[in-house]
Amino acid sequence: MLTLIHFDFCPFCQRVRLALGYKGIVFNEQPARFYGPEHFQSISGFDRLPVVEYPDGSRQGESLEIIAELDRRFPETPPLCRGAISDKEWEGVQAWRARISDMLFRLIAPTLPQYASLGQDPRAMTYYRNRMESWLGDTLEGLQERRKEWYAAMEADLQDVAARVAVHGFYTPMFSVADTLITGDLTGLRLLEDIQLPPELTTYFARVEAAAQTTLLPTRG
Ligand SMILES: N[C@@H](CCC(=O)N[C@@H](CS)C(=O)NCC(=O)O)C(=O)O
Numbered sequence: 001m002l003t004l005i006h007f008d009f010c011p012f013c014q015r016v017r018l019a020l021g022y023k024g025i026v027f028n029e030q031p032a033r034f035y036g037p038e039h040f041q042s043i044s045g046f047d048r049l050p051v052v053e054y055p056d057g058s059r060q061g062e063s064l065e066i067i068a069e070l071d072r073r074f075p076e077t078p079p080l081c082r083g084a085i086s087d088k089e090w091e092g093v094q095a096w097r098a099r100i101s102d103m104l105f106r107l108i109a110p111t112l113p114q115y116a117s118l119g120q121d122p123r124a125m126t127y128y129r130n131r132m133e134s135w136l137g138d139t140l141e142g143l144q145e146r147r148k149e150w151y152a153a154m155e156a157d158l159q160d161v162a163a164r165v166a167v168h169g170f171y172t173p174m175f176s177v178a179d180t181l182i183t184g185d186l187t188g189l190r191l192l193e194d195i196q197l198p199p200e201l202t203t204y205f206a207r208v209e210a211a212a213q214t215t216l217l218p219t220r221g
Contacts, residue, residue, distance in 0.1 A: 003028040003053040005044045009115035011108070012063040013050040014184035014216050015177075019067045021212030022175055023077035031117065034124040063184075067177050084176035093171060093178040096157060097185065103154040106136055108188025110144040115218040151195050158186075162198035170204075175211050183208040187216045 004020065004027050006013035020027050033039065037047045044051040046061040053059045054073065060066050068081050078084070085093075109132045113119030118128060133139055143150075161182060165171060171178035183205055189197060190205060209215055 001026060001028055002055060003030055005030045005032055005051040005053065006049050007032055007034055007117065009112040009118050009188075009218070010049060011185045011187065012048075014187055015063045015180040016050045016052065016066050017214055017216070018180040018183060018208065018212040019070055019080055019177070021214040022080070022180075023070060023074055024213075025070065025074055025077060033121060034118055034128050036127045064177065064181070067180060078175070080175070080177040080180065084174045085172050085178055089172055090176075090178065093181060096161065097181060100154045100157050103150040104185060104189075106138075106143050106150045107147055107154075107192065109136060110140045110147070111188045111191035113140070114191050147192060147195065151192070158201065159198055162200040162204070165204040166200040169207065170211075175208070179208050179211075183216070190217060 002020075002025060004013075004016060006016065006029070008031055030043070032043055032049055040047055040049060044061075045059055048061060050063055050066065051059055051061045052066050052069075060069060070077070071079050071081050071083075081090075113125065113128070118124050129140060132143075136143060138146075161171070165182075170176065171182060186201070187205070189195070190202075205216075
């Protein structure tokens with residue numbers, strides 16, 4: 001059976017969970033702790049997660065490459081890349097994602113500790129804080145304080161996607177790799193307590209999760 005080595009809070013890992021769920025591929029989950037590169041190497045052979053171990057023992061990293069490989073390895077399952085979205089539409093999604101990337105990570109970095117595997121684990125939080133501060137140039141608290149500013153800077157791009165999924169149901173009329181990327185990457189925004197996302201997006205996330213038979217939000221204790 002295929003094994004997914006992942007962090008439950010990680011947008012890139014969530015993309016792969018959505019892809020596996022939508023395809024109906026049964027898999028073992030190996031949840032990981034955010035303890036740093038030596039730990040990640042020891043459990044997966046890679047510096048970053050997600051990593052998939054295939055039944056033949058080979059391993060692969062990089063979420064979008066994994067999803068493309070799932071189409072190749074499981075041709076009997078519904079496609080997520082070729083056959084589900086045109087090259088032009090996929091380029092459009094990636095350009096959209098590149099535009100929002102800076103603001104997105106500033107917004108979601110302070111929300112992800114709501115996942116107990118991160119927020120309730122002091123060793124993981126120490127590595128996470130250092131990692132985010134050196135990458136994003138501010139403390140989690142500083143980022144949190146400026147959330148309205150980051151959100152305002154990406155609101156028009158969110159509205160564009162919200163309008164599109166309201167028309168098509170998914171990014172295109174068929175569930176595709178675009179939906180795994182958009183939903184995985186934006187799930188941290190669903191955890192922002194005093195920022196209201198466009199309602200079309202909230203409905204869309206529920207539709208994507210239903211299609212993939214999974215939930216991405218943290219379980220509240
Ligand atoms: N481009 C990679 C990015 C994966 C990635 O950055 N994963 C993060 C977790 S959200 C990670 O493993 N970070 C390790 C670190 O920051 O040391 C993908 O799409 O899979």
